[in-house]
Amino acid sequence: VYLYIPTHSPNQYPGAEAMVLTAIRGELVVIPVEWSWLTLSRVLFSRQEVMKWNGWGYSDSRFLFNKKGQAEFTGRRYRLSGMVLPSLKDWFESTFGASLQHKSPATATLNASAVPFPSLNEAFLQDLKSTGIPFSHEAEDRVFRAHGHCLHEIFALREGKFGRVPDLVVWPNCHEDVVKTVDLACRHNVCLIPYGGGTSVSSALECPPDETRCIVSLDTSQMSRILWIDEKNLTAHVEAGIVGQDLERLLNESGYCTGHEPDSMEFSSLGGWVATRASGMKKNVYGNIEDLVVHIKMVCPRGVVEKSCQGPRVSIGPDIHHFIMGSEGTLGVVTEVTIKIRPMPEYQKYGSVVFPNFEQGVACLREVAKQRCAPASIRLMDNAQFQFGHALKPQVSSIFTSFLDGLKKFYITKFKGFDPHHLCVATLLFEGDRERVLQHEKQVYDIAAKFGGLAAGEDNGQRGYMLTFVIAYLRDLGMDYYVIGESFETSVPWDRVLDLCRNVKERIVRECRERGVQFPPLATCRVTQTYDAGACVYFYFAFNYRGLADPVNIYGRVEHAAREEILANGGSLSHHHGGTFHSPVCVFMCVWGLVGVF
Structure with a gap:
């Protein structure tokens, strides 16, 4: 348990410092009941104490090149932590034309004096104080909540540049606190x-630069409790500020899970999943967020919006949940959500399949979807992404392991005739009761064999799945050496998947060349979700920006062109990242007038 004492008002909590010293000695500390909001279970108010303020993830976890020029991943939180990655340096330099001699380091510490001074609404502040809801206007707290993880946001932070940031951060502890805060915001014309x-990649957390009102960041991190579990109906009622890893951990302690695992699940919140219509890696078994949600409570400027019935389905007009999901915080604050839960799976097994080329891999995934036998997760990487993943393999621990790896490579490339420059790999994850998983596994591998696929082992499947949680850290490494990168995704009908993947990657290469990028870009994709009528395709692209005067602007233009190409090839603007900030037409304008906006 952490005890947070606001540095700007220590006198409000007399004796607090003595209590902390007592706790450090290992003695029992009794905290006054009126201080109950100061006790935090998992997340500190000052998140920057454990997380990067100008990059992705935990402060102690990062990729770097050590003094020997070898890549390694620091910290102790991940399977890759503490390991040396002998192939990453060569891949990095050859792919991007980068050099370890050309560095572009980030600003190490946040310069509070460079942060715009807060424009506070004194009447709002006085009324807020009377509620007892904690708040802060310290520079670090404000900057940390002024951005998501779009490239332009992180690039600016690394250079120590701050645009408009929130003037105040408020930490409600429950639904009622949110109601009070929203009421005060409406009364005093404050923007919430x-x-x-904080994992948004749709610019949803950016403050409008021309906003003259006081802007308040309403941080829901303290609303992180499971309020109840209904074992008869297999539902759980949860506060919306809880992050994915904590939600799963707490449910697992009771023998349950949601099965919802977006790439960002360590840090993204339940309310954020609802607000962006999120999708998880295991949606084939557990569903997307819209399949998991039973009930939503949202605080709007004119009241609380929620259904009166928690039945599994109703037919009395448009479903209110479908205008809340995907609204990205524009309509109100999601405070509580009832979600479906499942007993924890009895058996879990990873797998992988290598295909001669991307075309046959896509054909296999199409057949798996057609037969409705997709495992919990099935993801197909193109060759460039396969090469990328191979570069992240840790140093082998024995000569025997190295020999086996060489033997497998010989079998696939020489004996079976797979071209290393064209082959691709699908990673698999099966979950359920043991007998059904084994039957399911055989069915999927039989289909794969019809399309030239070869089983490539459990280790490759598990490693590929777990790499998902460290991939985002690589962007920070690239930016240390003049390489910028981003991801975007789309959903597309099956008959357009191959054309879309090829055309978007070619468009990226062409646009980079035409806009003066001096080094060949990386443009790679994976088919990451499957449906009856289509698939989700996830793109990564990056380039070396050395020699460019305004790399972020060029990057934005290339990404915009890539999205145009997606639309021209029958894809959507977004499958799960959130899209109202990418769309030229806001589909929610018809309902804003009914509930009000901040």
């Missing part, structure tokens, strides 16, 4: 921006 896990 809901903040969950």
Whole structure:
């Protein structure tokens, strides 16, 4: 348990410092009941104490090149932590034309004096104080909640540049606190921006630069409790500020899970999943967020919106949940959600399949979807992404392991005739009761064999799945050496998947060349979700920006062109990242007038 004492008002909590010293000695500390909001279970108010303020993830976890020029991943939180990655340096330099001699380091510490001074609404502040809801206007707290993880946001932070930031951060502890805060915001004409896990990649957390009103970041991190579990109906009622890893941990302690695992699940919040219509890696078994939600409670400027019935389905007009999901914080603050839960799976097994080429891999995934036998997760990487993943393999621990790896490579490339420059790999994850998983596994591998696929082992499947949680750290490494990168995704009908993947990657290469990028870009994709009528395709692209005067602007233009190409090839603007900030037409304008906006 952490005890947070606001540095700007220590006198409000007399004796607090003595209590902390007592606790450090290992003695029992009794905290006054009126201080109950100061006790935090998992997340500190000052998140920057454990997380990067200008990059992705935990402060102690990062990729770096050590003094020997070898890549390694620091910290102790991940399977890759503490390991040396002998192939990453060569891949990095050859792919991007980068050099370890050309560095572009980030600003190490946040310069509070460079942060715009807060424009506070004194009447709002006085009324807020009377509620007892904690708040802060310290520079670090404000900057940390002024951004998501779009490239332009992180690039600016690394250079120590701050645009408009929130003037105040507020930490409600429950639904009632949110109601009070929203009421005060309406009364005093204050702008609210809901903040969950801070992992947004749709610019949803950016403050409008021309906003003259006081902007308040409403941080829901303290609303992180499971309020109840209904074992008869297999549902759980949860506060929306809880982050994914904590939600799963707490449910697992009771023998349950949601099965919802977006790439950002360590840091993204339940409310954020609802607000962006999120999708998880295991949606084939557990569903997307819209399949998991039973009930939503949302605080709007004119009241609380929620259904009166928690039945599994109703037919009395448009479903209110479908205008809340995907609204990205524009309509209100999601405070509580009832979600479906499942007993924890009895058996879990990873797998992988290598295909001669991307075309046959896509054909296999199409057949798996057609037969409705997709495992919990099935993801197909193109060759460039396969090469990328191979570069992240840790140093082998024995000569025997190295020999086996060489033997497998010989079998696939020489004996079976797979071209290393064209082959691709699918990673698999099966979950359920043991007998059904084994039957399911055989069915999928039989289909794969019809399309030239070869089983490539459990280790490759598990490693590929777990790499998902460290991939985002690589962007920070690239930016240390003049390489910028981003991801975007789309959903597309099956008959357009191959054309879309090829055309978007070619468009990226062409646009980079035409806009003066001096080094070949990386443009790679994976088919990451499957449906009856289509698939989700996830793109990564990056380039070396050395020699460019305005790399972020060029990057934005290339990404915009890539999205145009997606639309021209029958894809959507977004499958799960959130899209109202990418769309030229806001589909929610018809309902804003009914509930009000901040």
